[in-house]
Amino acid sequence: MELHKIKKPLDSINTILSHFPVSQPCLLEPGQTLPVKMRKEGSTRKIYFLLNGAMISSMGENEKKQNLGIVMSPSIIGLGQLAPAGAIAQHEAIAPCMVDSINVDDFLKVIEEKQLWPDVVNIMVTIINSLAARTATSGLQSAYEIIRTYLIYMDSETACTIKERYTVVKYMQTFSRLSRSIILKILSELKAGGFIEMEKGKLIRINRNLPDRF
Structure with missing residues (x-):
């Protein structure tokens, strides 16, 4: 499946969010990451509701870090924890974010009661x-x-709003391992050929x- 053909399931996200009134909202500034240590949270597993803002998700650290994508509000973060050994991605705010959260067990209870599994x-x-x-x-x-x-x-x-938020080079470097020089060279040739503006x-x-091959 091609990336640009995958549509965000807004109806499902909004349906689930409608059953979870905002209870303990937290503001994240750009550069701050989840999980957020909230009052009395301890090490309890959390599902996070991104009510406003944008975050970038990634896995790994340092040179092994791989950016996975941009998460825009509204979104539900942490569903991977529902699997027995679900991988947990890191999420960093790239814009001011309003986030709410709920314990995984409480989340599951509502999902089961309201039959929201679909x-x-x-x-x-x-x-x-x-x-x-x-x-x-990749x-x-x-x-x-x-x-x-x-x-x-x-x-x-x-x-x-990716086109407004990112330069092409920055976006390409964020989500691929291509060098700046290679990206600029190909973009320059595409511009010269009238393919992109x-x-x-x-x-x-x-x-x-755009041609399949260049």
Whole structure:
């Protein structure tokens, strides 16, 4: 599945959020990360509700760190904990974020009582599809194929306002391991060929279909 064709399951997210009134909201400034140590939280596992703002999710540390994607409000974070050995991603605020949370056990109780499992599954399947699409992209053989995939995604994605938030080079470097020089070279050639339009480093639009190979 192509990354730009995966749609955020807003109906399922909003349905679940409607059953969890905001109880202990916390403001995160850019650079702060989850989990947030809240009063009386201790080491209790939490599901987080991103009510406002944007975060970047990643796994690993230092040179092994891999950025997975941008999470925009509204979102439900931490559903991986529902699996017996679910992998836990890190989440860092890239804009001011309003976050609420609930214990995993309390979350599960409401989900069971209100029969919300189809919505939970819908959200988790979308997350899995997004991760699979990004993994497939990072495994592509040529730098051009990676850049082409992300250009199409940036041009089509509206929920995250990616084109306004990121320069093309910064976005490519955030989610791929391509060098700045390679990215700039391919972008320059695409601009010269009239395929893309950019201003101050940001993507304005894709003017015509990008070739499969370059």
